[in-house]
Amino acid sequence: MIYRECGVFKTSYAADMALYRAPLAKFAVAAVAVFCAVIVPLGTNDHLLSLANLVGIAVVGAIGLNILTGFTGQISIGHGAFMAVGGYTAAILSARYGMPFWVGLIAGGALAAVVGAGFGMPSLRIKGLYLAIATLAAQFIIEWAINHITWISGGVQSTIYVPRPTLGGVPLNSELRKYYMILAVAAAGYVFAMNLVRSRVGRAFMAIRDRDVAAEIIGVNIFAYKLLAFAISSFYAGVAGALFTYYLEIANYEQFTITVSVQYLAMIIIGGLGSVLGSVFGAIFITLLPIVLRWVVEGIWGLFAPPTSAMLDVLANLRLIVFGGLVIFFLILEPDGLYRLWRHVKDYFRVWPFAY
Amino acid sequence: MEFFLELLVNGLLVGMMYALVALSFVLIYKATSVINFAQGELVMFGGFIAAAMLTHYGLPLAIALPAALGLMISFGFTLERGMLRPLIGRPVIAIIMATVGLASILRGLAPMIWGAATKDVPLPLPVRPLVLFDLFISPLNLAAAAASLVFLAGFGYFFKKTRTGIAMRAVADDQQAAMSMGIKVGSIFALTWGIAGLVSAIGGVIWGNFLGVDTHLALVGLKVFPVVILGGLDSVLGAILGGLIVGAVENVSAGFIDPYVGGGTKDFIPYVLMIITLMIRPSGFFGREIIERV
Numbered sequence: 001m002i003y004r005e006c007g008v009f010k011t012s013y014a015a016d017m018a019l020y021r022a023p024l025a026k027f028a029v030a031a032v033a034v035f036c037a038v039i040v041p042l043g044t045n046d047h048l049l050s051l052a053n054l055v056g057i058a059v060v061g062a063i064g065l066n067i068l069t070g071f072t073g074q075i076s077i078g079h080g081a082f083m084a085v086g087g088y089t090a091a092i093l094s095a096r097y098g099m100p101f102w103v104g105l106i107a108g109g110a111l112a113a114v115v116g117a118g119f120g121m122p123s124l125r126i127k128g129l130y131l132a133i134a135t136l137a138a139q140f141i142i143e144w145a146i147n148h149i150t151w152i153s154g155g156v157q158s159t160i161y162v163p164r165p166t167l168g169g170v171p172l173n174s175e176l177r178k179y180y181m182i183l184a185v186a187a188a189g190y191v192f193a194m195n196l197v198r199s200r201v202g203r204a205f206m207a208i209r210d211r212d213v214a215a216e217i218i219g220v221n222i223f224a225y226k227l228l229a230f231a232i233s234s235f236y237a238g239v240a241g242a243l244f245t246y247y248l249e250i251a252n253y254e255q256f257t258i259t260v261s262v263q264y265l266a267m268i269i270i271g272g273l274g275s276v277l278g279s280v281f282g283a284i285f286i287t288l289l290p291i292v293l294r295w296v297v298e299g300i301w302g303l304f305a306p307p308t309s310a311m312l313d314v315l316a317n318l319r320l321i322v323f324g325g326l327v328i329f330f331l332i333l334e335p336d337g338l339y340r341l342w343r344h345v346k347d348y349f350r351v352w353p354f355a356y
Numbered sequence: 357m358e359f360f361l362e363l364l365v366n367g368l369l370v371g372m373m374y375a376l377v378a379l380s381f382v383l384i385y386k387a388t389s390v391i392n393f394a395q396g397e398l399v400m401f402g403g404f405i406a407a408a409m410l411t412h413y414g415l416p417l418a419i420a421l422p423a424a425l426g427l428m429i430s431f432g433f434t435l436e437r438g439m440l441r442p443l444i445g446r447p448v449i450a451i452i453m454a455t456v457g458l459a460s461i462l463r464g465l466a467p468m469i470w471g472a473a474t475k476d477v478p479l480p481l482p483v484r485p486l487v488l489f490d491l492f493i494s495p496l497n498l499a500a501a502a503a504s505l506v507f508l509a510g511f512g513y514f515f516k517k518t519r520t521g522i523a524m525r526a527v528a529d530d531q532q533a534a535m536s537m538g539i540k541v542g543s544i545f546a547l548t549w550g551i552a553g554l555v556s557a558i559g560g561v562i563w564g565n566f567l568g569v570d571t572h573l574a575l576v577g578l579k580v581f582p583v584v585i586l587g588g589l590d591s592v593l594g595a596i597l598g599g600l601i602v603g604a605v606e607n608v609s610a611g612f613i614d615p616y617v618g619g620g621t622k623d624f625i626p627y628v629l630m631i632i633t634l635m636i637r638p639s640g641f642f643g644r645e646i647i648e649r650v
Contacts, residue, residue, distance in 0.1 A: 075449050122631070126638045128448040129391040129589075133581045134634050137627035140578075144624035262456055269453050313472065320464030327457030331450050332442045 064236020086238025116234020371603020396577015588643020
């Protein structure tokens with residue numbers, strides 16, 4: 001049963017639409033599931049688990065942005081702000097009204113979806129760079145609203161402390177328990193996105209991305225689908241923001257600034273635009289980049305001198321340079337991102353050990 | 357009333373300084389249809405270079421200023437060659453993200469080379485405000501407004517009358533048609549980025565003198581978007597007008613609203629203005645409307 005198809009031999013539409021193209025895929029999915037659910041929690045310490053948690057949250061956000069930008073072709077620079085909507089909604093519901101965390105998650109996502117669809121309204125008339133700028137405005141307006149409306153921000157430093165989430169009486173108080181909470185949400189988000197993009201809705205999104213005027217002519221209701229894309233994408237963003245808030249047990253707008261929006265854009269570009277798996281790769285890559293960079297800089301610096309605050313300055317600047325450099329590098333040399341590299345690897349092993 | 361007038365006049369003068377930054381942005385968009393999210397960072401980089409020349413290396417203004425301008429022009433050329441040319445013909449998001457990446461690099465590079473401390477760009481201008489009809493006006497703002505006007509007139513002439521300027525407009529209109537008429541599109545692009553580097557350097561000197569040079573100077577770039585959307589992305593005159601409107605509106609509204617909400621109005625009002633413009637008239641006051649065909 002462990003083989004991969006070496007060509008296109010599909011004889012029915014059902015086969016063409018299948019999630020598992022070959023039996024091997026089922027094993028691969030099972031292996032990934034076991035790895036995520038058993039091996040990662042058992043084989044790591046709290047520090048690595050906290051990284052895994054950050055990756056998981058980023059995965060949810062990145063998939064959401066990829067649905068909007070990668071599949072529907074609508075650029076959004078306000079993703080961080082939509083995350084903030086979800087995060088603060090969850091924080092307010094839990095801290096002031098004592099709601100359980102799953103209500104906060106869903107309500108955060110829902111409110112973010114409403115706000116996102118609202119800011120997506122101009123997308124009927126404007127597109128491309130104009131839309132990018134309009135979503136940039138969303139970022140600043142939402143940030144301002146959170147900071148200056150005391151009912152939302154809670155006053156002091158725009159920070160709301162959130163009670164520790166519990167699930168069925170079990171407090172999610174350790175990295176490990178939070179890991180399972182985040183893993184469950186991320187997995188659900190991944191499965192939903194995989195199915196969404198091969199559905200009627202997903203095909204409509206891609207038609208709009210490829211040529212919106214043509215899509216309209218073949219009968220796609222552009223406005224409805226663009227708003228839907230904004231709503232779904234913002235729902236993901238809101239859930240990611242709420243997850244982040246419950247994870248940190250604090251809601252603070254500094255976790256949702258324009259830098260965050262740009263990081264999410266970088267994730268989907270480096271991971272691969274228009275690919276759900278690519279969003280996961282990108283989320284892992286961008287989340288771990290500063291940590292790996294820190295190891296490298298500390299290692300090299302350590303050869304010559306003890307670590308000082310000067311090293312931290314260099315590190316902070318170097319992080320920006322490497323981040324920007326990688327984005328440009330991928331854009332110029334590998335526009336389809338890590339997902340494309342993964343495809344190359346897969347294609348190589350497809351007929352291995354034969355040449356073709 | 358006097359309070360209002362003072363806010364208005366100062367807002368208009370700051371608006372001229374916005375217009376100067378927006379000019380560089382519009383120039384790049386007009387000729388190469390690249391939307392430059394690194395405009396603020398280019399201004400910041402120009403400011404850093406000028407500040408380093410003047411204070412760090414202690415050069416006199418007469419040498420430092422041309423040197424800074426020259427450096428930024430060659431920097432513009434390099435950017436076009438190294439980064440933008442490989443991206444010609446790629447989707448909008450690729451170009452936007454490339455300039456966002458550039459912004460990140462410049463933000464890290466400048467403090468790495470010259471240090472993160474805030475630097476001065478000393479200019480031989482009187483510090484004491486001038487008093488005109490009971491209004492206090494800073495000489496720097498006046499000088500900046502004058503510089504913007506000079507550039508506006510210069511570019512107006514350049515685009516309407518000179519051979520190169522007309523070639524630039526042709527490239528902006530239709531790259532393929534321009535190419536077939538014998539215009540070297542590549543050199544036009546390079547020239548555009550060179551000029552943008554020049555304008556950014558002047559913006560950097562003026563804004564650097566106004567605010568001091570550190571990485572926060574790059575935030576000026578964020579105001580560029582409301583300015584150019586209001587004026588129309590591809591209009592030089594629109595950049596000036598948009599700058600004036602944004603400067604005036606933000607200053608007046610900040611003066612009246614800030615006491616009630618505790619600050620921050622300046623960062624927020626221009627964007628509201630911009631969203632409204634986008635809803636009503638996406639191509640701005642002077643921008644060209646785009647008609648789409650399949």
